[in-house]
Amino acid sequence: MADLGVVKKRLEDRLRQLAPRLARIEGHLRTPGDRDWPEQASEAQNDEVLERLSETERSEVEEIQGALGRIASGRYGHCIGCAEPIAEGRLEALPYATHCIDCAD
Numbered sequence: 044m045a046d047l048g049v050v051k052k053r054l055e056d057r058l059r060q061l062a063p064r065l066a067r068i069e070g071h072l073r074t075p076g077d078r079d080w081p082e083q084a085s086e087a088q089n090d091e092v093l094e095r096l097s098e099t100e101r102s103e104v105e106e107i108q109g110a111l112g113r114i115a116s117g118r119y120g121h122c123i124g125c126a127e128p129i130a131e132g133r134l135e136a137l138p139y140a141t142h143c144i145d146c147a148d
């Protein structure tokens with residue numbers, strides 16, 4: 044089993060990276076015609092792309108928060124499908140995985 048303190052820190056770091064970005068994207072979506080938005084031209088040519096990005100990042104934030112919750116409650120690293128431990132390599136690649144490789148589909 045991986046060191047939970049390390050995993051927790053990785054997740055929290057990622058959350059800190061994502062949260063301001065998400066807030067910025069959502070701020071942009073709320074004010075699509077705002078010409079004062081400094082990064083508008085380079086960052087957002089296409090609202091559809093922007094919305095999809097926002098959705099992806101939002102779901103990542105939710106998955107990270109879920110993983111942090113499972114760490115706090117001692118259930119982290121176990122498949123929510125079959126309750127078997129999730130392989131360490133899988134958690135390494137996907138720290139907020141909720142299912143083992145067998146239950147992933």
Ligand SMILES: [Zn+2]
Binds near residue numbers: 123125142143144146
């Ligand atoms: Zn499983």
